[in-house]
Amino acid sequence: MTLVLLWALKFALLLLAVAMLCAVTRLLIGPTAQDRVMALDCLYINGMLMMLVLGIVYASNVYFEAAMLISLFGFVGSTALAKFLLRGEVIE
Amino acid sequence: MNDFIMGPLPLWAEILTAVFAVVGAAFAAIGSFGLVRLPTFFSRIHAPTLGATVGVWCTTIATIVYFSVQGGNLFLHASLIALFVALTAPVTTIFLMRAALFRERQKGSDVPSPDRARP
Numbered sequence: 001m002t003l004v005l006l007w008a009l010k011f012a013l014l015l016l017a018v019a020m021l022c023a024v025t026r027l028l029i030g031p032t033a034q035d036r037v038m039a040l041d042c043l044y045i046n047g048m049l050m051m052l053v054l055g056i057v058y059a060s061n062v063y064f065e066a067a068m069l070i071s072l073f074g075f076v077g078s079t080a081l082a083k084f085l086l087r088g089e090v091i092e
Numbered sequence: 093m094n095d096f097i098m099g100p101l102p103l104w105a106e107i108l109t110a111v112f113a114v115v116g117a118a119f120a121a122i123g124s125f126g127l128v129r130l131p132t133f134f135s136r137i138h139a140p141t142l143g144a145t146v147g148v149w150c151t152t153i154a155t156i157v158y159f160s161v162q163g164g165n166l167f168l169h170a171s172l173i174a175l176f177v178a179l180t181a182p183v184t185t186i187f188l189m190r191a192a193l194f195r196e197r198q199k200g201s202d203v204p205s206p207d208r209a210r211p
Contacts, residue, residue, distance in 0.1 A: 008110030019124035
């Protein structure tokens with residue numbers, strides 16, 4: 001019955017890869033700068049979810065810490081970019 | 093995926109993990125697809141929040157169920173990620189929305205003016 005779980009997790013990984021491809025598409029074709037920042041925000045959340053699913057697949061806790069680091073630095077990065085779009089500089 | 097550990101997990105835990113992982117990934121995929129498909133920026137900004145709320149929560153529940161049953165004790169560290177994303181995703185969205193409104197006003201587009209809220 002473990003095979004069912006393995007295939008479900010593989011399907012989840014496939015769906016997350018499709019989601020990341022959609023985000024990269026918007027990152028490349030986005031007409032304005034705020035579109036690209038929003039696509040980056042979506043991309044790091046999808047990557048973090050992929051890390052969590054990979055942690056279940058390999059039954060390892062290291063991926064969990066990687067997911068936490070991705071969520072931390074992703075938040076800092078997209079907030080800094082949004083602040084840059086708003087003011088023209090990050091730290092006033 | 094050769095080193096997938098064939099642990100003696102009970103059936104209900106495997107089914108619960110599989111369902112929550114697939115549902116979370118499906119919500120993230122739907123949200124990202126909306127990011128590509130919707131026409132304007134102000135409608136597009138709604139789509140990724142689907143992945144940031146339901147997607148993150150479902151995947152976190154799958155992780156908690158799997159590692160709790162496998163390890164034998166409650167693995168609640170994973171809920172930290174969901175809590176952190178629930179706190180930070182609205183902050184990023186608000187900043188981005190303000191930046192987008194500011195830039196659209198500078199371009200002279202038809203967006204609400206800043207003093208409409210306070211008469």
